[in-house]
Amino acid sequence: MAKTLLQMLEEIGVSLVDEMLLKVLKLLEKGKDVPEDAIAAKLKIKVNATRKLLYQLSSRGFVTYNKKRDPKKKWWYLYFWSLDMDRIRALYLEHKLRTLQQKRAELEAEQKFAFECQSCQRKYSYEDALETDFSCPACGSILVEAKPTKPVLKLKGEIEGIEKEIEIIAAAKVAKPKAKPAPKPKAKPVKKKKKGK
């Protein structure tokens, strides 16, 4: 399911300390090109104060505006504000890709000692196991593939979740001009398992 704007920002780690900024975002989540006097009225603050909040959000890339000349007052512009969802989504995607990289590195480190001695339970990396022809240098017993540890299983689950989410975000972007079902790629390459004999 698609996440809401605020969930996305929260995950990215954007802290909107100011309660008013949050309120502005929530208002903009409901509509596009919202005139700032309407925002001011909803929040029960002055237009100037509203504009200050909006500029803060704009400087962080969360909102954009259109301006139009006020037909009633010359030299005066009316501002219409919208969320910059493309940018927010891009930030979110970046964040997800960074997290994915991190998790994959963690998994690799966690899986480094993938072989285990059946008798003495010492652990070895694949390279070391290969070097001794899958026998334990300490006791001579056969080395077998170690069972995935809890952290490994947890990381694998997390990685799968992030990959799915990235797929959803990417699909949402692609689907915009023409909704066309993307061919489903196989989830991930299956790692070849080497077994000791």
Ligand SMILES: [Zn+2]
């Ligand atoms: Zn051993």
